[in-house]
Amino acid sequence: MYWWAALFLAALAAPAAVYPVFLMNVLCFALFASAFNLLIGYVGLLSFGHAMFFGFAAYVTGHMVKVWGWDPLLGVLAGTAVAAILGLVSGTIAIRRQGIYFAMVTLALSQMVYFFCLQAKFTGGEDGIQAIPRRPLAGILDIGNDFVLYYVVLLIFVVAFLTIYRTIHSPFGQVLKAIRENEPRAISLGYAVDRFKLIAFTLSAALAGLAGATKAIVFQLASLTDVSWQMSGEVVLMTLVGGMGTVFGPVVGAAIIVTMQNYLAGFGEWVLVIQGTIFVITVLLFRRGIVGELLGLTAQSHRARPAHEPAAATQSKAPAE
Amino acid sequence: MFTLIGVPPQALFGQLLLGLINGAFYALLSLGLAVIFGLMNVINFTHGAQYMMGAFCAWMLLTYFGVPYWGALLIVPILIGTFGVIIERLFISRLYHLDHLYGLLLTFGLALIIEGLFRRQFGSSGLPYANPIPGGTNLGFMFLPWYRGWVVAFSLAVCIATWFMIEKTQLGSYLRAATERPDLVQAFGINVPRMITLTYGFGVGLAALAGVLAAPIYSVNPVMGANLIIVVFAVVVIGGMGSILGSIITGFGLGVIEGLTKVFYPEASNTVIFIIMAIVLMLRPQGLFGTPK
DSSP states (O other), rough: OOHHHHHHHHHHHGGGGHHHHHHHHHHHHHHHHHHHHHHHHHTTOOSSSSHHHHHHHHHHHHHHHTSSSSHHHHHHHHHHHHHHHHHHHHHHHHTTTTTHHHHHHHHHHHHHHHHHHHHHHHTGGGGOOOOOOOOOBTTTBBBBSSSHHHHHHHHHHHHHHHHHHHTTTHHHHHHHHHHHOOOOHHHTOOOOHHHHHHHHHHHHHHHHHHHHHHHHHHHHOBBBGGGGGGHHHHHHHHHHHHHHTSHHHHHHHHHHHHHHHHHHHHGHHHHHHHHHHHHHHHHOOEEETTHHHHHHHHHHHHHHHOOOGGGGGTTSSSSSO | OOOTBBOHHHHHHHHHHHHHHHHHHHHHHHHHHHHHHHOOOOTTHHHHHHHHHHHHHHHHHHHHOOOOHHHHHHHHHHHHHHHHHHEEEEEEEGTSSSOOHHHHHHHHHHHHHHHHHHHHHOOOSOOOOOSSSOOOOSSSSSSSEEEEEEEEEEHHHHHHHHHHHHHHSHHHHHHHHHOOOOOOOTTTTTOOHHHHHHHHHHHHHHHHHHHHHHHTOOOOOOHHHHHHHHHHHHHHHOOTOOOHHHHHHHHHHHHHHHHHHHHHHHGGTTTHHHHHHHHHHHHTTTTTTTTOO
């Protein structure tokens, strides 16, 4: 627990040293990656379409705050709710298949949402929704000030992160892990596997939507980039680099990738090459991610026995669909 | 000017032909994906990038070395197929003992690298490739450009040849046997790892061939594969990867449906395949030609 307290204090003090908008960007992506990790790390489902929740929630929030003049708080909540509904619908379709097919189906569904956003009137097409106003939150809190907004975003992140942590460590989370390890056995034990998957998918979608909605308020922008397949790939990369199936992995991964993008912004197309290279190196050399490898090292030195392989790897013996 | 079901026949048949051409690319690409997946259980995310490489390779051969289209049609699949073999040996073969998802992540990373390098070199705007068979004929109800007719006929021939090779020859029987029980086939003295490598090369070669065919129709550009491959994934999910003939039929069929949608309800033409995918998943999750596990 000392760890957690130290991290929290560091997060409280961080804006004194680092540009708050950058920190908020990291927090939004950390939340997005943690939401994604809930699926791949604890249910063993690789969604390649999480950008649809992230980006679509951003559009909904942007539209409600800018055009309808809603309070940002209500706007963010509405974006999250719409993402949850979208998650429920797309989840119902996607969980009909497992493994690689699940990844392809989610990718295809998110591409459908992308084309919808490209053509729909309210999204502003190629321009996106720009200059979303930062009205006082709940009518009183001046979020036009970056420092004030930072603490709001931090609060959102902490609440969502604890929700994920609580979910993973609940009896519900144990069933999810059982499904990840051996789905046929979970079925034979009488668990309604599909319902568990659907609930996890919807929760993950809602939290990804919360991240996207928050990002729309922070950057005052909702654009096609946020719903594109590249964004889905980025969140996979963050989680993979940090460590799939670890609580802090996605946060570390998001911090690394966002920092990297900040420094490499001037290099244009090389960013794509570098991201791809990191993908390849991570998959070939350290599949457990940074946090996963560190946990493995400490576990080894404590108990002198090999640590667990990360989530997805344990399924390698399961028959292909 | 008479009309057919409320639209002029020129537009209808024109879109139908365009649909058939798209369908030909869907069929060629999903066929390659299915062959690779069947043997290796790897979904080849690099497929779109390899298709794009095929188109660029044809363009470079023409621009830098003066190799005409017909030469490229033969050389490019071999070149890019060899590239695929190297990729398989260097990277993908290290992941067979792991969960298939890692194969997907690896090939996704490779696709990003390839796409980034090509964008870096050639920019995002398209490069033109001259039509090797200009002109066409008027069929009375529509104008048929020779090249487009050639693409449809040639892709169909390649698809059927692939089907024949896999279903009717001895080599194909080894391949099918290795798909079912690689360990047993290896025990009979067949070099399964080499077969896997060559199969990957073959699938990649098919993608490159589709790229060469596409070069004179679409402009050659670095993102041409990325957008196409997502649609092809949906096609694969609809058809199910169990059957070669199924991939071919689904590919052409969905191309035609997409073309018809462009005529009757253009707003949905980008999404119609994804909608069909969602419907198929609800009614028949294993795909139209897939077998339930």
